[in-house]
Amino acid sequence: MKRFFKIFKVAFESINKNRTRSLLTMLGIIIGVGAVIMTISAGEGATMQVENQISGLGTNLLMIQTKSEHKAGINVRMGRPIDKKDFDMLQKNSVWMPKLSPLVAIGAQAIGPDGYKSTTVYGVSYDYFYITSRELEFGSFFTEEDVKTAKKYCVIGETIREELFPGQDPVGKQIRIDKVPFTVVGLLREEGSGGMGQDMDDIVVAPYTTIQNRLFGHQRGYNLIVASAFSEDHIADAKVEATELLRESHKIKDGDEDDFEIMTQIELQEITGNITGILTILLGAIASISLIVGGIGIMNIMLVSVTERTREIGTRLAIGARESDILTQFLIEAIVLSLVGGVLGIILGIIGNQIIYRATDFYIPTAIYSILIGFGFSAMIGVAFGYFPARKAAKLNPIDALRYE
Secondary structure, eight states: OHHHHHHHHHHHHHHHHTHHHHHHHHHHHHHHHHHHHHHHHHHHHHHHHHHHHHHHTOTTEEEEEEOEEEETTEEEEOSOOOOHHHHHHHHHHOSSOOEEEEEEEEEEEEEETTEEEEEEEEEEOTHHHHHHTOOEEEEOOOOHHHHHTTOOEEEEOHHHHHHHSTTSOOTTOEEEETTEEEEEEEEEOOOOBOTTSOBTTOEEEEEHHHIIIIIISSOOOOSEEEEEOSSGGGHHHHHHHHHHHHHHHTTOOTTSOOSEEEEEHHHHHHHHHHHHHHHHHHHHHHHHHHHHHHHHHHHHHHHHHHHHTHHHHHHHHHTTOOHHHHHHHHHHHHHHHHHHHHHHHHHHHHHHHHHHHHHHOOOOOOOHHHHHHHHHHHHHHHHHHHHHHHHHHHTOOHHHHHHOO
């Protein structure tokens, strides 16, 4: 044990003697560990935000849309579009889905008295606001009667207000959407950015009948139908019921595949969780490359150190030091450089997360496992990239080492 502590002391003295070089050697590890922690934590933050927003829609949400397949880079519909006939049939016959709303979407330019904004306009029914749990900051939602009579009313998000009515109350004022005038009846409560980076407040919501008649100029299929089950406990019953009703309506024979898709809020959460998880792994893997670069830097500096200290190594071997002592000393130097770099990298990652949060208001929780991964990798790199220089030092011939100039 005394022998080991003596070797440890010699290793530390060598590191301390070359402090500037040691710090520059650790720099790659510091940056690598910090990058790993920040990228993994950013992925965790995005996952949390997506899950919170989907949960905010309610755990009893269902989305019904035409089945599609991805071919040649585009989504191709595999069946007839979900349309008014399907909506009316579900509304009339459904037991487990008390609230349903069509949804039609169109990209358009909204023009106000003080600006304009390219945005997405959603055509929905009154029940849409209940289903998605969106709340108002000012004004009111349009009514079911407004939907039936295709009134040119709309509810806008905070981003649209800032562009079209900066510093003003937009309720009661008019905007034009593709040259069609709409009266703003409500302002949605601000929700900020979504977990995938989308602006949840860059939105205009209007009666779907108005969108179809005024912007499309004709009746057309819906992008999807959104619905809410009685409760989370009945979401499976609602999905089975909707499937049976639509198969009957679409005259799909037993054994044939559905030409529609029904996705629940839980399934949507699982899909988005998988996507953000894959992105987190990918970003973490990219960040890990800088750790490998840092390891190569350690190996390079240790090889230089071996060359510079050849006579010292020869002297120690000549007076009785064992090969294992030399190997252990140089391994300790490499591991210490890696571990100290790892600790500094952890501090850098945590501080970086806080800076991003304060600058962007995007909450990034520092994942504990990202710290363990970063620290563990730095230790492994110290051993892996420090072994070759250490072995080279241990294998030096004492006579040749003493003659080295």
